[in-house]
Amino acid sequence: DGGITQSPKYLFRKEGQNVTLSCEQNLNHDAMYWYRQDPGQGLRLIYYSQIVNDFQKGDIAEGYSVSREKKESFPLTVTSAQKNPTAFYLCASSIGGTSGGRGYNEQFFGPGTRLTVL
Amino acid sequence: AQSVSQHNHHVILSEAASLELGCNYSYGGTVNLFWYVQYPGQHLQLLLKYFSGDPLVKGIKGFEAEFIKSKFSFNLRKPSVQWSDTAEYFCAVSPVSGGYNKLIFGAGTRLAVHP
Numbered sequence: 058d059g060g061i062t063q064s065p066k067y068l069f070r071k072e073g074q075n076v077t078l079s080c081e082q083n084l085n086h087d088a089m090y091w092y093r094q095d096p097g098q099g100l101r102l103i104y105y106s107q108i109v110n111d112f113q114k115g116d117i118a119e120g121y122s123v124s125r126e127k128k129e130s131f132p133l134t135v136t137s138a139q140k141n142p143t144a145f146y147l148c149a150s151s152i153g154g155t156s157g158g159r160g161y162n163e164q165f166f167g168p169g170t171r172l173t174v175l
Numbered sequence: 176a177q178s179v180s181q182h183n184h185h186v187i188l189s190e191a192a193s194l195e196l197g198c199n200y201s202y203g204g205t206v207n208l209f210w211y212v213q214y215p216g217q218h219l220q221l222l223l224k225y226f227s228g229d230p231l232v233k234g235i236k237g238f239e240a241e242f243i244k245s246k247f248s249f250n251l252r253k254p255s256v257q258w259s260d261t262a263e264y265f266c267a268v269s270p271v272s273g274g275y276n277k278l279i280f281g282a283g284t285r286l287a288v289h290p
Contacts, residue, residue, distance in 0.1 A: 088276060097184060099265055099280035100219075107276075147219065151276055162276050166219040 061167035063148050068172045078133045078170045080148035087153055089131035094145040146170045177202045179268050181281035188256050188288050196251040196284050198266030205271040208249040214262045261288045
């Protein structure tokens with residue numbers, strides 16, 4: 058059963074602690090993405106990776122870090138430097154990471170992780 | 176900066192009412208356009224998309240959207256909503272720039288359909 062899994066579903070963290078959110082896909086997709094969803098703000102891109110061992114900052118990368126050591130995995134670390142980490146985090150993947158010409162590679166989304174900082 | 180605006184944050188309808196959700200974007204170049212839906216407790220999923228050709232596109236579950244280039248709009252419509260359409264709807268734009276697979280989302284519209 059192909060898809061994207063994120064774990065855990067709910068995560069609680071104390072202020073000042075780093076926490077890592079897991080994202081795994083078995084779709085054989087090259088590209089993976091992390092978004093943050095806040096009420097009334099839609100989804101905002103944190104980081105993306107077009108290929109293994111490569112990743113780029115998105116629009117709101119401050120206070121976050123990622124790694125892409127394996128094609129199927131793209132973990133996100135929310136560091137203590139992130140000023141407002143409480144949010145819903147969504148991971149996505151697509152076949153390719155570039156949109157040449159008229160092309161676009163559909164992004165498929167995971168179920169999300171809701172992070173709450175206490 | 177590129178942005179997507181959704182005019183209504185919350186919409187409440189009765190079953191069988193017609194639905195139209197507004198979406199406008201700011202980008203002068205060629206774009207691909209999307210509507211995503213997030214049902215309660217479920218993954219974000221693609222409802223419909225426009226790449227080129229007929230500006231009226233049909234998606235799943237009876238939804239359709241019309242691309243009006245002159246107005247930079249991509250409004251979502253459904254003639255008769257059902258209780259099961261209760262969800263959050265996101266308009267998204269992907270600039271065709273030859274760069275990475277960028278997707279810019281609107282703030283979302285929460286639709287509640289009452290029986």
